[in-house]
Amino acid sequence: MKAMILAAGRGERMRPLTDALPKPLLQAGGRPLIAWHLQNLCAAGFREVIINHAHLGHLIESELGDGSRYGLAIHYSAESEALETAGGIARALHLLGERFLVVNGDIWCDYDMSAARSALQQGDLAHLVLVDNPPQHAGGDFLLHGQRVHNNREQTTGSQCLTFSGIGVYDAALFAAIIPGEKAALAPLLRNAMDAGRVSGEHFHGRWRDIGTPERLRALQHELNTKTHSVAKN
Numbered sequence: 001m002k003a004m005i006l007a008a009g010r011g012e013r014m015r016p017l018t019d020a021l022p023k024p025l026l027q028a029g030g031r032p033l034i035a036w037h038l039q040n041l042c043a044a045g046f047r048e049v050i051i052n053h054a055h056l057g058h059l060i061e062s063e064l065g066d067g068s069r070y071g072l073a074i075h076y077s078a079e080s081e082a083l084e085t086a087g088g089i090a091r092a093l094h095l096l097g098e099r100f101l102v103v104n105g106d107i108w109c110d111y112d113m114s115a116a117r118s119a120l121q122q123g124d125l126a127h128l129v130l131v132d133n134p135p136q137h138a139g140g141d142f143l144l145h146g147q148r149v150h151n152n153r154e155q156t157t158g159s160q161c162l163t164f165s166g167i168g169v170y171d172a173a174l175f176a177a178i179i180p181g182e183k184a185a186l187a188p189l190l191r192n193a194m195d196a197g198r199v200s201g202e203h204f205h206g207r208w209r210d211i212g213t214p215e216r217l218r219a220l221q222h223e224l225n226t227k228t229h230s231v232a233k234n
Helices: 033-043 057-064 084-091 113-118 187-195 214-233
Strands: 002-007 048-053 073-078 099-104 107-109 126-131 142-145 148-151 160-171 199-203 208-210
Touching: 002 033, 002 084, 033 048, 033 057, 033 107, 033 113, 048 057, 048 084, 057 073, 099 113, 107 160, 126 142, 126 148, 126 187, 142 199, 148 187, 187 199, 208 214
Parallel strands: 002 048, 002 099, 048 073, 126 199
Antiparallel strands: 099 160, 107 208, 126 160, 142 148, 142 160, 148 199
16 A cells, blocks of 8 residues: 655645745654654555645655655655645546555654554545544534544534544545546545445544644644653653
8 A cells, every 4th residue: 555645735824934845844853744754654564655745845855855765665746736635636646556545744643554554444435534623623524423434514423523634545436536637625525425425434542733833833843852852861
């Protein structure tokens, strides 16, 4: 199975930090955000990673190169302008194969990526990793009932409304209707698949951070630096 890291966003809320640097290259804990993903993917047994980019994408390629120093082979999917999540994935399908893992480049987490290899059940189009709702997104995204994910507009007894972590495993068929090169959002595709009962999910209880603002980036830096210092003292 291959993995894709989404790195094409402009990062408007991170300005001015992203005026000269793409968001996935912002530093936390002494390394770029995207480097944490590469390290985790390699440790989980992945060997090929596709990274899409648009804004200042040449800096991403310059920083990461062919991926060999991370124990990976990195392939790039360059977009002249960001195609949104589903559009970016659809454009890279020829590199990804039939089933693949996708991770947002602007999150930080300690999720075990090796679980993705067996996450997608037969007949499903997507498997989503969901997390507790953070303060900035208290309403959540989708309902999780057992191992099935539902639209949050549905009233399903015993369901929890949780936030999509930006980590998902997908079947290429989910993107079949998108013309490569066209902009397309992911949420409508997922909701259609949920309505058809073809989306599974899990509730991840580990550490997860959405690095969407400079304040959240500073909080993550503080968290990682504190942990590093604590380990060094011990």
